[in-house]
Amino acid sequence: MALSVTSMEIRFVSTDDAAFISDFYLRNEEHLHIWEPCREEGYHSTDAWTQRLQERERELAEGKSAHFISFNPIEMEIVALCSLTNIVRGPFMACHMGYAVSKRYQGAGLMKKLCDHAIDYAFSELQLNRIMANYMPCNKRSEALLRRLGFVKEGLAKNYLKINDKWEDHVLTALVNPHSR
Numbered sequence: 373m374a375l376s377v378t379s380m381e382i383r384f385v386s387t388d389d390a391a392f393i394s395d396f397y398l399r400n401e402e403h404l405h406i407w408e409p410c411r412e413e414g415y416h417s418t419d420a421w422t423q424r425l426q427e428r429e430r431e432l433a434e435g436k437s438a439h440f441i442s443f444n445p446i447e448m449e450i451v452a453l454c455s456l457t458n459i460v461r462g463p464f465m466a467c468h469m470g471y472a473v474s475k476r477y478q479g480a481g482l483m484k485k486l487c488d489h490a491i492d493y494a495f496s497e498l499q500l501n502r503i504m505a506n507y508m509p510c511n512k513r514s515e516a517l518l519r520r521l522g523f524v525k526e527g528l529a530k531n532y533l534k535i536n537d538k539w540e541d542h543v544l545t546a547l548v549n550p551h552s553r
Contacts, residue, residue, distance in 0.1 A: 380451060380482055381443040382489050385428060389441060389450070390421040396450040396474060403475035407511065410537045435459060437467075438493060442486045444477075451477045454490045456503070465501040465552075467494060471517075478513065487521055495549040502549065506532065506542040515543070523547045 385393070397404070397416040414420055431437040436459055442451040452473040459467040469490060473483040494500045505523055507514035523545040532542035 379444075379446070380485065381445055382440060382486055383443070384432060385425060385439040385441050385453070387422055387425040387429060390425055391418045392443070392448075392450050393421045393425070393441075393453070394418045396453070396472075399449075400472070400474050404472055406536055407472075407508065409533070409535055435461075435498065438490070438498070440486060440490050440493075442482055450474065452483050452486050454483075454486045456490055456494050456498070459498065459500070465499070467498075467500055467503055469494075469503050469505040471505075483517060484520055487517065491521065491547065495551065500549060501552045503547045504544065505547075506544050508535065508540050509543055518545050521547065 394416050401416075428437060428439050432439070438456040438459075440454045442453075443449070444451050452471065454469065454471040456467045456469055469487070471483060471487060477483075491503060494503050503523075505514075505518055506529070507518065509515075509528075524547070525543055525545050527544045529542050529544055531539035533540055
């Protein structure tokens with residue numbers, strides 16, 4: 373599916389997007405399952421997403437997280453998601469970034485565009501000092517994306533997350549705000 377970076381709509385996620393997010397995960401279940409934790413039945417239902425999105429809207433208002441989507445207005449579907457979570461203030465001023473792209477749109481530069489938007493928001497609006505993003509060593513696409521975004525490898529965490537019912541190592545990376553002092 374050809375979609376130019378300029379025709380993609382980037383915005384905060386809202387409860388109105390529950391059906392679109394449900395559809396995104398159901399369409400991409402096979403594509404994403406190797407990078408995701410096991411989920412209980414119904415996890416990606418529209419009702420379940422409506423509840424989670426209500427919480428995400430509260431967290432955005434409180435400055436605790438920010439969840440973005442890129443949306444294809446022609447096909448009326450989500451292209452990719454990017455989240456800034458675990459936002460910590462005080463002397464740390466940091467967060468974690470996670471992301472997923474639809475199989476049909478991968479390799480088109482759309483994920484980088486969305487991540488660039490989230491990074492700009494983290495550094496300019498939230499005034500954070502660092503963004504951390506982690507990936508499984510076998511995930512070469514994530515490794516390449518994070519490198520293009522300027523993230524630097526900081527280490528390897530053994531048995532870091534339980535993914536697809538198996539404890540997986542993760543490469544730890546971070547991007548530091550170039551305007552922090």
